[in-house]
Amino acid sequence: MIFSANDPNLSDSLLDKALGELILSASGWRGVFAADGNEESAAGDISPAHGLIAAVAAAVFADYLKKTFPAPRVIVGMDTRPTGPAIADVIIRALLVLGCGVNYVSVTAAPEIMAFARRGKSDGFVYISASHNPIGHNGLKFGLTDGGVLPGAEALPIIEEFRRRMTLGDRIPQAMGLINRANTKALEEVYAETGRVKQEAYQAYLDFIREVSAGAASAQGEGIPGLISRNIRDRPLGVAIDFNGSARTLSIDKEFLASLGLKVHAMNDKPGQIAHRIIPEGESLEPCRLFLEEVHAKDPSVILGVVPDCDGDRGNLVFWDDAQNKARALEAQEVFALACVSELxxxxxxxxxxxxxxxxxxxxxxxxxxxxxxxxxxxxxxxxxxxxxxxxxxxxxxxxxxxxxxxxxxxxxxxxxxxxxxxxxxxxxxxxxxxxxxxxxxxxxxxxxxxxxxxxxxxxxxxxxxxxxxxxxxxxxxxxxxxAFISTGTSTPEAMLQVKTTDQGLLKSRYQRVFLRDWEEKKESLLSRYGITAWEAAVYNGMEEKRGISDFSAAGRGGLKISFINKAGHKAACIWMRGSATEPVFRVMADVGGSDKRIERALIEWQRKMVSEADNYLGA
Incomplete structure (x- = not known):
């Protein structure tokens, strides 16, 4: 992708507009990269402004690595979004101009590129993805060789340096130089090695997952993988996977699960064959649920189904429910609870x-x-x-x-x-x-x-x-x-709000006034209806939790949770809030012990009302 200074689609104002719409966080940099600006676009072109953004992002990460490694080697990979190849080309060019070695793995699942980075043949990675955001979105994640993305303390200085460079008067010519000066032969060599690099990444991931699956039991007799395989021979088990065209279409799923003895059935298993919403929740699980019912009717041993998101670091489940004699989706919180029971x-x-x-x-x-x-x-x-x-x-x-x-x-x-x-x-x-x-x-x-x-x-x-x-x-x-617990689903309409107040510390300070007023008005009915006698506030910033706080504004842009305590002194329910760092929404939730959906409904409605009132607060 080569840019010209005379491109009518490249100007300071267009670049400022693209920057203003970009979300930067430790979890990933995200925005609508599709050139037509449509978040549901299936087009592969990116705007010149977004090309320059990608180049400067690559430069900032390269300089970060150079503080430790004089000539760093960087892995570059992407999910299956249409704009991925264009962004990857810009990043590869910029890294080469800055003297970095590049291993281009092309389409790869996020856990795969991170397992590959663990092998020690590189110094870091750039992963191109917007996770579960719509198809026209894209973004970047940065990491080293510890198997994960950069922690917040490391990611935030990179974000600040990126912002600083984007205020400089020569930002456009500097970024264009990073793209246009790449050595053609070096670029061709990177692309020529892609197949080999992909195979290395695939094998590194397969080896790593075998290590994870074995755990500490690897030295105990046949070990857990062997025990799974033996028991599946006696009691067959199968899985239905709706890949939804994700990066996992080219990853280890089929080979690894089959190696354990599972029967694997797949749909939408071609890269880029994105057939429905990317986020694996709610209606996005319905095609897999129907697919599981179809396969289960032919082979009753197939009782699990999974749907990953586009970068393949997240997947939610459907299963054959013997009690209801049909397939049904599991809530995200249920999936994690089952995993906790298993791993403990x-x-x-x-x-x-x-x-x-x-x-x-x-x-x-x-x-x-x-x-x-x-x-x-x-x-x-x-x-x-x-x-x-x-x-x-x-x-x-x-x-x-x-x-x-x-x-x-x-x-x-x-x-x-x-x-x-x-x-x-x-x-x-x-x-x-x-x-x-x-x-x-x-x-x-x-x-x-x-x-x-x-x-x-x-x-x-x-x-x-x-x-x-x-x-x-x-x-x-x-x-x-x-x-038994009932929690507000993250993809439900009740879980999301649009707020005007940009200062989230101020919003939470206003919310505190509303909450304290409402508590005094409602505490008798909360006691008689739900047995709630008291509350406790906690804030979450980065890795830190502070409980028993008296100033809700201490949460800042982090999470704020109000826990409700029952007569026995136990936490029986809670309400929570936080503005998303990767999407333009404000998230709320209620979580209630027991199986009475009405309590969760009452609490989430109350939470939404209080947040909305705080957002429109006119008091002093």
């Missing part, structure tokens, strides 16, 4: 987590999650005598928190953003649908044998539900054994 049971099964004769854990173990993850996880962790720690929304925050906890001596096998579904299984540092599937597969296949209890029986015993266990259990039985 994994620690018990392998002997990494043991107990004294009073049921107290002898090792320090923890789960690291984001602030809107359901309190259901606290109940699950309590059964295992495991601690729960929360960080602000953002995968980098949760991964950073887990690393901090390990430095403090905690075993942290599972972490993640339960509000969005999926999980991160150590040593992974990114969500991965393969690991989510593995968690459920282990629950279903690692069953009790002789004196050794399987994963589900361990859960039943530790959660005081031993009487509910029976050897011929199904996934529906496991779901029924989860603590």
């Amino acid at each position: 049971a994994h620690l018990v099964w392998t002997g990494e987590l043991t107990y004294d004769n009073k049921g107290n854990a002898l090792q320090k173990a923890a789960v690291a999650i984001n602030d809107p993850t359901s309190m259901r996880i606290d109940r699950i962790a309590m059964a295992f005598d495991v601690s729960v720690f929360r960080a602000e929304v953002g995968e980098a925050n949760v991964v950073g928190l887990a690393r901090k906890l390990r430095e403090q001596g905690y075993v942290v096998r599972i972490l993640g953003e339960g509000s969005a579904g999926g999980n991160i299984t150590h040593p992974s540092a990114v969500r991965d649908p393969i690991n989510t599937m593995l968690s459920l597969i282990k629950l279903l296949t690692i069953r009790s044998e002789g004196e050794r209890k399987g994963f589900f029986e361990l859960w039943c015993d530790l959660s005081d539900q031993a009487e509910t266990y029976h050897p011929d259990f199904s996934l529906a039985d496991i779901i029924a054994a989860l603590p």
